[in-house]
Amino acid sequence: MKYLPIIWSNLGRKKIRTVLTLLSIAVAFILFGYLAAIEEALGQGVSIAGADRLIVRHKVSLIQLLPVSYHARIAQIDGVDRVGHSTWFGGIYQEPRNFFAQIAVEPDEFLALFPEFKLPAEQLENWQRTRTGAVVGKDTADRYGFKIGDRVPIQATIWQKKDGNEAWEFDIVGIYEGTKPGVDETQFLFRYDYFDEARLGGEGEVGWYTVKVGDPDRAEEIARQIDIQFANSPAETKAETEGAFVQGFAKQVGNIGAIMKAILSAVFFTILLVAGNTMAQTVRERVVEIGVLKSIGFTDTKILSLVLAESCLIALVGGGIGLSIALVLVSAGDPTGGGLPVFFFPTPKLIVGVGLALLLGLLTGFFPAVRAMRLQIAEALRRN
Amino acid sequence: MSENNSGTVSLRAVCKNFRRGSEEIQVLHTLDFEVQAGEFVALMGPSGSGKSTLLNLIGGLDRPSSGTVEVSGEPIDRLSDSRLAGWRARHIGFVFQFYNLMPTLSADRNIDLPLLLTPLSKAQRREHVSTALSVVGMEHRAKHYPRQLSGGEQQRIGIARAIVTDPSLLLCDEPTGDLDRKSGDDILELLSALNREQGKTIIMVTHDPHAAAKASRVIYLNKGQLSTEPEE
Incomplete structure (x- = not known):
């Protein structure tokens, strides 16, 4: 710590150069943070997907429906603890750009299957009493100013009502929040019984099932049993773990991880050259000073450490600024207006970011530090 | 190391060669040289005679090609x-012609640099820095940066940095070479006082006979060899 004033003061030697270097590093880390949030969002929270949950959908595609009668048959399979179903509504609130997921569910089942969705008990009771009741995530409620007691009209794009009307009305009876970061707080959940009775066509069918298994280690085996159960039926199923389902969904967009790594590699390589050049220049300009420090008694190792500490400090300050800005930008919410409902900066990625900054500092400082270490004192002092 | 030979210098049959391309240049030729503790020795000679090389060998900044340096x-x-x-x-304090202070550090932080290598606490270091500043008469400039100081003041800070660890030997490479006569005289007076009052052994490289006159002994280095008389 006693060397920190020396290291810190060196940053002020060429202020403009230092600021530009810090900015270039910061920009790289803003990009890193933002891409990390996008990757997480496109994965729709693979990391928070329940290891003990299976998703059972129609074998052909997610938009094909399954009979509601499957509920009881799935529940009878050994190892299955609980079953719930969901059906995509796909409506529009006021105008098409106001996107948020609307899903018909059974309230008790849904909340039991997804304990990460926190709904106060009195709001749940109210939902159970109100057939047209809907529960909305905090993000969507904040975004559109929904309050408990509001009546919200949603224009159907798939499900016309039996009376020919396409406008469905729901009463907001609750606002849920996630119990941990990454829980989707944008959903609009309403009762399946109301939906099923009122819709024109598709009665007795659901979009997909969520199955909770007692032993996560048996998840794949149970998924196979479910698929066997409905093999050769008019509605064959594809059961898989929730994590695999979410990943498969994300892969429809492309290999996001690979794309992100490619972009970041290019950016970081460029920053490596920029910051490395700055450090090399810094050491070149300070040959005499390094000679003086050595003449005073600073060992070669100490000089190496000082230069490395300086490059790490630059990288950590620049990286810290970038990651902080990324945190602020990401916490401002989904930039697509609903396309990325789970949009947050995951903590493990933040830790990776700090590690990357440190690595950047070590790499950019390595060659200049070795050069400084090897500098001959007499030779350095002759440069005066 | 015993206390009674603290600050002594003894060179035996010291040679120093440099290689320039394929050519081997002998800068110092089998030198024998003694300095007693508490002496103030001026080392004179024309440019390229090897004065700074000799000073570097004594200060352990360079190594002899042969011979011993004690x-x-x-x-x-x-x-x-x-x-x-x-x-x-x-054991060594260096004073340079161009002061060689760290431009990004204030005067007191420059003086503190050698103390960073010691196990002293921050408070103890501050006390040593304060003492060194008072010895060179620069207490009032402690928080000033080198760019805010005159040449003479910078050299005083350079001397404070050299003495802050209380070394027995000061090696000065043309300490007045970049100063006007008045400032140069002040620096020479300061070095004389350090020699006289604190018993520091001082070896000073200089071109200036006026500066050399302050020393108790003058040695001449011509073409890599020592003599007590200047070259004719």
Whole structure:
């Protein structure tokens, strides 16, 4: 710590150069943070997907429906603890750009299957009493100013009502929040019984099932049993773990991880050259000073450490600024207006970011530090 | 190392060669040189005569091609690089022609640099810095940066940095070479006082006979060899 004033003061030697270097590093880390949030969002929270949950959908595609009668048959399979179903509504609130997921569910089942969705008990009771009741995530409620007691009209794009009307009305009876970061707080959940009775066509069918298994280690085996159960039926199923389902969904967009790594590699390589050049220049300009420090008694190792500490400090300050800005930008919410409902900066990625900054500092400082270490004192002092 | 030979310098049959391309240049020729503790020696000679090279060998900044260099009884040419660095920190103070202060550090932080290598606490370091500043009469400029100081003041800070660890030997490479006569005289007076009052052994390289006159002994270095008389 006693060397920190020396290291810190060196940053002020060429202020403009230092600021530009810090900015270039910061920009790289803003990009890193933002891409990390996008990757997480496109994965729709693979990391928070329940290891003990299976998703059972129609074998052909997610938009094909399954009979509601499957509920009881799935529940009878050994190892299955609980079953719930969901059906995509796909409506529009006021105008098409106001996107948020609307899903018909059974309230008790849904909340039991997804304990990460926190709904106060009195709001749940109210939902159970109100057939047209809907529960909305905090993000969507904040975004559109929904309050408990509001009546919200949603224009159907798939499900016309039996009376020919396409406008469905729901009463907001609750606002849920996630119990941990990454829980989707944008959903609009309403009762399946109301939906099923009122819709024109598709009665007795659901979009997909969520199955909770007692032993996560048996998840794949149970998924196979479910698929066997409905093999050769008019509605064959594809059961898989929730994590695999979410990943498969994300892969429809492309290999996001690979794309992100490619972009970041290019950016970081460029920053490596920029910051490395700055450090090399810094050491070149300070040959005499390094000679003086050595003449005073600073060992070669100490000089190496000082230069490395300086490059790490630059990288950590620049990286810290970038990651902080990324945190602020990401916490401002989904930039697509609903396309990325789970949009947050995951903590493990933040830790990776700090590690990357440190690595950047070590790499950019390595060659200049070795050069400084090897500098001959007499030779350095002759440069005066 | 005993206390009574602290600050002594003894060179035996020292040669120093440099290689320039395929050519081997002998800068110092089999030198024998003694300095007693508490002496103030001026080292004179024309440019390229090897004065700075000799000073570098005595200060452990460079190693002889052959021969031995003993300072305060310690054969420093046999020390490893890291032990030599530690030895310099404890026993030698360097004063440079162009002061060589860190431009980004204030005067007191420049003086503090050698103390960073010691186990002293922050408070103890501050006390040592304060003492060194008062010895060179620069207490009022402690928080000033080198760019805010005159040449003479910078050299005083340079001398404070050299004496802050209380070394027995000061090696000065043309300490007045970049100063006007008045400032140069002040610096020479300061060095004389350090020699006289604190018993520092001083070896000073200079071109200036006026500066050399302040020393108790003048040695001339011509074409890599020592003499007590200037070259005709």
